[in-house]
Amino acid sequence: MNGRRIMTADEVRRATVRISHEIVEKQAGTDGLVLVGIQRRGVPLARRIADSIDENEGVRIPVGALDITFYRDDLSLVAQQPVVKGTDLPFDLNGSTVVLVDDVLYTGRTIRAAMDALVDFGRPRAIRLAVLVDRGHRELPIRADHVGKNVPTSREEVVKVRVTEIDGEDGVDLERADDVVAATPLG
Amino acid sequence: MSALAAEVARVGEVGEVVVDLEISRAWLVDPSSGREGPGELVVTDGVIDAVNWLSGDEADGVDDRGIIVAPGFVDLHAHFREPGDEDAETIASGLAAAAHGGFTTVCLMPNTTPALGEPSVLGRVRAAAAASGSPVEVMAYGAVSAGRAGETLAALGELADAGVVGFSDDGLPVRSATLLRSALAYAGMLGLPVVDHPEDASQTDGAEANEGLVATVLGLRGWPSSAEASAVARDLAILADVRADVPGARLHLTHLSTAPALELVRAAKAAGLPVTCDVTPHHLALTDAWLAGWRRFAWDEPWRPGATVEASLYETSVRVNPPLRSVADAAACRAALEDGTADAIATDHAPHTSVAKDVEFGLASNGISGIETALGLLLAAVDAGELSLGRALAALTIGPSRVLGFRPPTVPRGLVEGAPADLVVFDRSDSWTVTAESLASKGKNSPLVGRALPGRVLLTVAGGRLAYNAS
């Protein structure tokens, strides 16, 4: 693995805290907020944001997990990534402000798929987006409301987010695509 | 090899008399005299002019692994589908296939449409053979029963007068025991054999594959071994009774495929019954595992349920009557050839159109297009040490002649000076790949398509005229 670290563990932590403040600021409070993490790594990030909001506001925002595997527009990925990790939305979406949380924003197709999925569960009042890294190269008119770090990248590169809950450490690396088994085109 | 190539370039066109052919330094095999070894052979104006057996220094370097010359093969059992199903095969295409396989005489089964139950149909067959220009000799069996319906006797006497070599209802068994008895008696009176396809049809209703492990795993209706054994036992018991009245009665059992049936014939012969039998190349070399996508010869590694699939399952090119059997049955066929229980190899060449074969397995017609691949399968067995070359070639030449009762002009079948040239030259050190294009038969229904077989026929000469030339 030859990549370079573009966010250290501390930087990830600070970005997560800042994003949690921004979310509350934009909402002018915590009423009606729900966080929905996009599988896989968006889920632990959403939980951390909820923890941070709890620390600062004393309010526990509901957190859900959304698997967009069945909403992707490219079936050729199924062979590579067939396994589904599961959707769990234990709250009523209707009238709520959903903040989608994901690790990397890239083409925008994952977010489009996530919005498709959400509307099958109910009708939110608003949907916002928080991402740890925005790497550019959007293919759809999608933008994030809250960004941890903007990282200009080329298409041959891969942004690899690592979270302790899954990878054993926190950090973000920029790697060359041919070093990784398959670059994730969705982002 | 190159010397031979130069010689064959001069033999002329298919159908013409072979004016001048010299084969030097080849392995000659003459089953009728029992002799084989290095030799030379000269054909002049369609007649074997000289046969010189070499010895000493001259014989150095010539063995039975290179060019081999044998008498032309005789197929006791082939289906050429004309008249009635010319899309599957015509007499002309069948004879071309026969010559490609090294056969100079073929005996055609009467299950055409109309059936060969009266002399006029035999006339049509002969006319078609003559019109084809092929020098391969065509013989035919007359039907045993009128219309092959199994109820009354066909015009056996008239057919005999017209020149059939025996009687058979093949495709079907002679279902009625009493009719078989009458046929054996009447045919015996005429000096001709009855050729029975031994199958107890009540046990094989809807059967798809040999009853055994493969059929169980693949969910196919079983074709029990007992259906063949019980039919053979019945036929032999009837033959034993008929013999008392008609000493000349003769029975030939065709395409035996199971160990128990062959054992019954072995015992019957030992008891002196006038019975003969043949086995097919596919029954001695292939097994029912081919249905499960396992493409090994019967003497190679056996199949087990769950083994890695090597080819498509349920390929209809392996669907045949009698079905491909077990490893033990195939071994019994080879052993029967070796010890003489089986008198001959017959191909049961059964071409079919793709309309008849490219359907669901249980709905496909039975039959393998096998006249061109017979030699290759036998040589594969010989190469594996499962059969001796001498027995294999005898079973293709002198064996069938004996079954036919040495009817002229098939006799003498030998490399004899003064006899009309009737021979096959093949190169055992070479091979050929079976493809739809390389098969001369219209029937491409062979499980060996895509496979390379040992041995390549270079030249076939029938009755002094060129039948096939590989160059």
Place this chain on the structure above:
Amino acid sequence: MSLAAPDGTDVRALIPDVPAGDGPDGEKAWRHRHLLDVDVLTWPEIELVLRTADSMREVLARPIARVPALRGATVTILFYEASTRTRVSFELAAKALSADVVNIAAVSSSVAKGESLIDTVRTIEALGASTLVMRHPVSGAPYLAAEHFGGSVINAGDGWHAHPTQALLDLATMRAHLPGGSVAGRKVVILGDVLHSRVARSNLWTLTAAGADVWLCGPATLLRGFEAWAAASAAAGRRFTVTSDVRAAMRDADVVMALRIQRERMEGGLLPSLREYAARFGLTRERLGLARTGALVMHPGPMNEGVEIAPDVASGPGSVIADQVSAGVAIRMALLYLLAGARGSGGSA
């Protein structure tokens, strides 16, 4: 080849949690273009189908039980045998994935009255179907279809040979209800007309691969050929038992699967009468009492209540027959989804 655990250990323990695979997260990819039989599935592939089916169950539990995964794809259901239950199950599965469904009830004929199977399959492909779900009375027919169809073929039952989706849903149902969630080491009895049963054959493959202690039980005429298979299988390390002794089979069983007995078997001379079958082999409350307490009762359907299974057993405690039906939709969704991925065809616009 499937992994077997002849000594009854849970085969999942043999497989690393994250096997070296093809996906970026290390998950095993699905590589089969067709599903013709379960005998070619490896254990990780079976696990993948079951896990995917779990997610599909979650989808089916939603207020809108639909995902767009197969939007724009056409699934053609070609049944040469009448079957309401399986056909509807596949139809619901395809629709839950937003695929378009075309139903063809064809007639199988050896006389060339209708179109040949190959021509039918080619026509279906020309009309844009990407997946063909096929049921046919002749064993091996889906293999012929697969050779001539450019998309994916799912075998919904061929003659006596295989019913792969049934075996998978049966396995899913057993694991959902057995304590410990595993069939390894459990005694599973398949009771009835084994000879003519594609359900029995396919379940035999999956259950022996899963390490279950499988017993095949029925009248001797309907077990023809299976003793030889058991012997060959034992030599390969996959043991199962074949017996006509119902009491021995039922004793301490964890799962009993009853198979349908058809009237034709009597007419074919294989059974004296259905009454006699019911008396000697029917799954009655009394016979079920020999099994473990809480043993599962299963049946692929449709049932002949009073023949192979008593009515009070079919609807009694322990019966998971209804769960088999719901598991069926989820399993079929999972397979349609995985096969679409193996084709790599772009789904929706």
